[in-house]
Amino acid sequence: MISVASVICNTFASATPIALGGIGGMFGERSGIVNIGLEGTMLFSAFTSVVACYYSGSAWLGLLAGLLTGLLISFLHAFFCTTLKVDHTIIGLAVNILASSVTVYASSSIFGNKGFTPSVEKLPTISIPFLRDLPLVGAFFGSMSLITLMVIPIVILAHHLLYKTPFGIRVIAVGENPQAAFVAGINVQRTQYIAVMLGGLTCGLAGSFLSISYLSMFVRDMVSGRGFIAIAAILFGRYKPVGILLAALFFGFADAIQIALQGIITIPNEIIQCAPYALTILAVTVNEARSKKK
């Protein structure tokens, strides 16, 4: 039987890292920096969160470490892309490969285990009064991850930042036409640095969510493709914060449905499991076709 409450909880759990990663990638994309290194950035952050948490015993310091790591990795990404003018895809790929190996190496030298780290303190979960008593969604609001709770404010903030502030307009201008922006007196490089690093922060948050909020440990390659799904969410959400959130929720929902249906309907798991990706291709195609018509 499908448990509706479970599908709702799982939708949000699956959507959180995708939405945060997507928002992170979007800032870069909007300023003209392609970042396929979201996966690696998230993985680095997930790892440093656990290490900081392990040594300090405080999940808050773990969260801080995750954010700072996101900032650092995205700074490097911006440095290579804007200052050194290296191909963006190559750098993103390098970040992913580097993250996958460095975290395993560090894990084995710190914890003596290449596969996973010991369990650490988790960020607290929030129980929201009134909402937790509602049927169906009650279970979700009863023990909500702090980071999931932060997603909506972050999306609103990102929307505001991008469309209602001079900085956002500059980011868009730089991304659309860097030469024109430069002539108009905008410091193109600085704008790109700030945009990419802002994105690094939310990517870091996505990594911390996986390792010290949803789970309480680091497992090698635990991001498992969520960084790439986030890129799909950016495309699907048409580079808009709200669109990305909706896309992430859609992917999360598809995933939750897939999970709930397994073992219930007698068709091979592979077909159910590929549903989110098939739907993505379909949705992106429809989306593109519609935007071409306009």
Add this chain to the structure above:
Amino acid sequence: MKKLLALILALVMALAMTACGGNAGDTENTGDDEKAPAIKVGLLLEGSLGDESINDQAYEGLLKVAEDFGVETKYVECDDTSKYIDYLEGLVSAGFNVICCDSFNQEEALREFAPQHPDVHFMILDTEVSDIDNVASFTYATHECSYLAGIAAAMKSESNVIGFIGGMQIPTIEKFQVGFEEGVHSVKPDATVIVKYIGNDNSAWNDPATAKTLTMDCISNGADVCYHAAGASGMGMIEACVEKGIWAIGVNIDQTHLAPENMLTSALTKGDRAVYLFTESCVNGTPLSGMTVLNCANEGVGVVESEFMTEDIMAAVNDAVAKIVNGELTVTNVMSY
């Protein structure tokens, strides 16, 4: 003239040296003929000790071997795939003549190395090598230990709903699943086993977040015991079990330390037993070769007798082990053709 003298001198010295070397070799050989060389057991680890997994397990076997047979043992840690052969070479040249490799990742190196050293006996865990005379390979009857875990799960369950989380839906994992389901149904024919798989690519083994989500879904459908065969992803299942206060069943090694309050038992694949059996065969002068299955009969698989395994559960488990051993009971092995 001086040069010629130097050359002759050098030649004489070289001859003398080779002669000496030859002599030393001869005496050694005659020694061998009289008495078989002492068994020296070397263990090649994939990675390092402290992994709470295959390495620690194999090392445990090595310690037991040293204790029971009084043989010299040594382990080497190697986490560089390209260096396995160098490490094997190091062990063999140091006189180790029984060599255990604890990971299927070492198979390629072993296939290249073993035929060059016909007088050394090798074994490898968790893979199938049958075409080299001096190599023994060990695989696990995972369906049997999963069956035992299924019995424990069914007897502990109050809701009669039990979860199974697999990594990828491939025969290796279906072997766990089918054995487990048969175990559950042997006790409670009407119990439900909810089977969920993580994914279709290799990331399925490293995706604890999805494993946790799958487990949460099982729990919301009433599961109160969950078993996994999902590698490191299984950590996510264990976390979900701890969070929701239900029973978890570990796999491969004793995973009790990961959730001391919730770990009902673990389905064991005992690599230490393989090291032991192999060394024993070498000590007895009849080294194993070809493929050996570690099963209930040779105590190569089993379940952990934890504090939560009550007497009646252990009785049922031991009864099933006895029946499997004497052939009264056959657990379906999806991989046997």
